[in-house]
Amino acid sequence: MLGIGSDHGGFQLKQAIMAHLRQRGIEYKDFGTYTEASCDYPEYGRAVALAVAAGECDRGILICGTGIGISITANKVPGIRAALCSDCFSAEATRLHNDANILALGGRVVGEGLALKIVDTFLDTPFSGEERHARRIAKIEG
Ligand code: RB5
DSSP states (O other): OEEEEEOGGGHHHHHHHHHHHHHHTOOEEEOOOOSSSOOOHHHHHHHHHHHHHTTSSSEEEEEESSSHHHHHHHTTSTTOOEEEOSSHHHHHHHHHHHOOSEEEEETTTSOHHHHHHHHHHHHHOOOOOOHHHHHHHHHHTO
8 A cells, every 4th residue: 555645736746646556556545635725744744654654554655846845754754764756767776775665756846747757666666675775774764
């Protein structure tokens, strides 16, 4: 189960990503926001991050205007490795090297076509499992 959330700045892109996930047959839980009304990104960033950290969701996707505020929020939750990506190279690398468990996107930064490719890359790339990367990830939590 994938967790997905956004503020108003990411609402439109969230709708497009959810339609794409349905097309791919990927189950998700939408943590909101559910309208385009102005709202506070930490509410949604924290809700998805807590669900991923608790194991309720395997991975998450978070979207705000830039992707910055919502990724900063998610990364405050222990066990979360949220990666803000605006290109497919970074999305692939963060799965291979960082085993990122949340993808953050900027709804005002990337177009829908690119965003969906980034989502697919993030979802379809496994962690490399290489010892040096596992060692570095372990050091993130201190
Ligand atoms: C909302 O206007 C905007 O600040 C928010 O979506 C995000 O970009 C914050 O980092």
